[in-house]
Amino acid sequence: MKKEDVLQQISDTWNNNMPFNKLLGLEITRFNAEKSEVSFAWQDKLIGNPVQKILHGGVTASALDLAGGIVAAANIIEKLPDLTPEIIQQSINKIGTIDLRTDYLRPGRGERFFATAHIIRSGSKVAVARMEMHNELGEHIAFGTGTYMVG
Amino acid sequence: MKKEDVLQQISDTWNNNMPFNKLLGLEITRFNAEKSEVSFAWQDKLIGNPVQKILHGGVTASALDLAGGIVAAANIIEKLPDLTPEIIQQSINKIGTIDLRTDYLRPGRGERFFATAHIIRSGSKVAVARMEMHNELGEHIAFGTGTYMVG
Amino acid sequence: MKKEDVLQQISDTWNNNMPFNKLLGLEITRFNAEKSEVSFAWQDKLIGNPVQKILHGGVTASALDLAGGIVAAANIIEKLPDLTPEIIQQSINKIGTIDLRTDYLRPGRGERFFATAHIIRSGSKVAVARMEMHNELGEHIAFGTGTYMVG
């Protein structure tokens, strides 16, 4: 398999078969070793505080965690010698979040949100990613830092 | 109003009127200045990874954030000179998560989950809480540390 | 006093009168509301691991904390209506680190190190800064995120 096809297939799986991602409407819109992006639309069910009408902090953390996890995944796939389905699946199964820090900068208001991630530490066992979340106006809503088990 | 009634009323509001908490089934089951607890049942829609059948990391972060936020709220209410509805509402509206760190210790498996929180720094402007999440077997699934704006 | 003079005076104080900064050789080389920089030279006494000859992680954390703290300070001074010595001193005294996260990316090797910081959340009570540390070759050694009490 070509790397692009592998990433497309994983992206499809995560967009369509992950219950919680679907519940929140999280969609992987960019996915490679350089940068990943997760996008989602405002929905009333994502409201944390009904008086202020802002996203629950857990929604933001979920989007950042997914964005960081997929850029970590793309980095592993980048390094695989062979892209057989078995090797890919084994690699993906090893990925897990060790820790995640979210910094909330502004109230989560907007019509659409974009969580992007890039790798700041790329090892054979552990990867670290930095994430950002903006709304459709480019307002910066949150920062994140995630440490992921990758091997 | 008596303090116990105030906490009960806030707890009812957060359990019934917060869309995202309801979506996840998060329920405040203990709520005072000493310790708070948020409990929720396993639901398939909370699955992050369908192969491993474990909670999405964002679910864990959401429960920890809520547990930390309410113990921070209870600490503020503890210090209020007067418990009028206006003062209470003003205080509650000031609460916001500044940052949240989640440490994932074990895969999120179980039938019911319990996120507890206690305050480690209690100031007039900023409070810091430490959180833990266990399942019904007492297995320790996650730790959290949250910094909250409170004044 | 003019703002530039105020910043220069604070910078001189922190470079010359702070015992631990002097012990480590930390020097404020840039200091304004946009961006701050702390620089220090390699010294054998800063070694954490003598086999690998790399900086102790605490040295890195110290430099990042200082860089974040001074950019937070510059942000407060930026907002002060009057720059009298009393008001400045009062503002500076309120600054304190609430929490600090350091991400170690590469072993701390080099002849000179540069910790830079910029503000990502600027409030009247709490400021959040992101920091980076590089060596003289531009190699990226660490990232940091700090939350500071400022009011």
Added chain:
Amino acid sequence: MKKEDVLQQISDTWNNNMPFNKLLGLEITRFNAEKSEVSFAWQDKLIGNPVQKILHGGVTASALDLAGGIVAAANIIEKLPDLTPEIIQQSINKIGTIDLRTDYLRPGRGERFFATAHIIRSGSKVAVARMEMHNELGEHIAFGTGTYMVG
């Protein structure tokens, strides 16, 4: 070698041969897989803020990082099948801090400080420790959480 002797030898090495630990006066006073402790005395050179006469935040981070690192080391040694000098050295060399979060609870005042650590996640590749720092009066000065590479 017996495990106790191994730990004693490592402890001696870290207390006597680590330049930065010696500079700060950090001493390993307890060191096993259950719990580690690092102790140090107040010294004027550790002052961050000379007006308030409190420890620099970097001193606290350094002590917490060491306490976490050694409990992670003790956990690895606990699992080693053979305690030959080569295997021990190889294991120790793999240890490195991935990330460290410090929560500052109270000003760092006291005559003597005690940083303790215990493991909350013990894996073959990554360990996570939680740390606390108190002074001689039992006042709680800081919390820490550290993620360490161990394999």
